[in-house]
Amino acid sequence: MIRKILAEETYKVRQEVLRPGRPLKECFFEGDLEEDSIHLGYFVEEQPVAVATFVARKNAIFETPIQYQLRGMAVLPSHQDKKLGEKLLLKGEELLKSKNPDILLWFNARETAVAFYKKYGYTTTGPAFMIPNVCMHVVMYKTPTKL
Ligand SMILES: CC(C)(COP(=O)(O)OP(=O)(O)OC[C@H]1O[C@@H](n2cnc3c(N)ncnc32)[C@H](O)[C@@H]1OP(=O)(O)O)[C@@H](O)C(=O)NCCC(=O)NCCS
Structure with missing residues (x-):
């Protein structure tokens, strides 16, 4: 029920979960359309209910040469706490590792989601910071x- 999808198939879920009340264009993220970006969706009755995107992006705070950034991890409220977030994260990790075992995965985590990512072995680094019009984040x- 997880499959690779197009960037445009992520937008509605991103909007509802991550940018409620904001225009759809705020749900288009840099890197979405790059060839090596990976978009995953979990579908129920042919509708995406959970999405995640993995974009080849280096963060200068890490020395690892090959890095991907996780973006737009979002599960519709009606489908949260059913392990869909876990499934998307683990599938993404599996795909990245098969691409290259030397990949570092990083992202700007909402502070409210830090405990979720810690369950899967992610570490925070640096101070928390505000993403304007969104909320406090920290790099993991x-x-x-x-x-
Ligand atoms: C955070 C989010 C992606 C997690 O996905 P989910 O499908 O709801 O979570 P899962 O069911 O896969 O949870 C797996 C485990 O993490 C825990 N968990 C889930 N969300 C959590 C959170 N925000 N804080 C702490 N623990 C959390 C679950 O209780 C579960 O624990 P268990 O294995 O001990 O039972 C999802 O709730 C979501 O989209 N939230 C709103 C948007 C958001 O914060 N996105 C992340 C942006 S960085």
């Missing part, structure tokens, strides 16, 4: 050996 990552 997992090194290649732990992915």
Whole structure:
């Protein structure tokens, strides 16, 4: 029920979960349309209910040469706490590792989701910061050996 999808198939779920009340164009993220970006969706009755995107992006705070950034991890409220977030995250990790075992995965985590990511071995680094019009975030990552 997880499948690779197009960027445009992520937008509605992103909007409802991550940018409620904001225009759809705020749900288009940099890197969405790059060839090596991976968009995953979990479908129920042919509708995406959970999405996640993995974009090849380096963060200068890490030395690892090959890095991906997780973006737009979102599960519709009606489908949260059913392990869909876990399934998308683990599928993404599996796909990245098969692409290259030396990939570091990092992302800007909402503070409210830090405990979720810690369950899967991710570590926070640096101070929390505000993403304007969104909420407080902190950088989290997992090194290649732990992915
Ligand atoms: C955070 C989110 C992606 C998690 O996905 P989910 O499908 O609801 O979570 P899962 O059912 O896969 O949860 C797996 C485990 O993490 C825990 N968990 C889920 N969300 C959590 C949170 N926000 N804080 C702490 N623990 C959390 C679950 O209780 C579960 O624990 P268990 O294994 O001990 O039972 C989802 O709730 C969501 O989209 N939230 C709103 C948007 C958001 O914060 N996105 C992340 C942006 S960085």
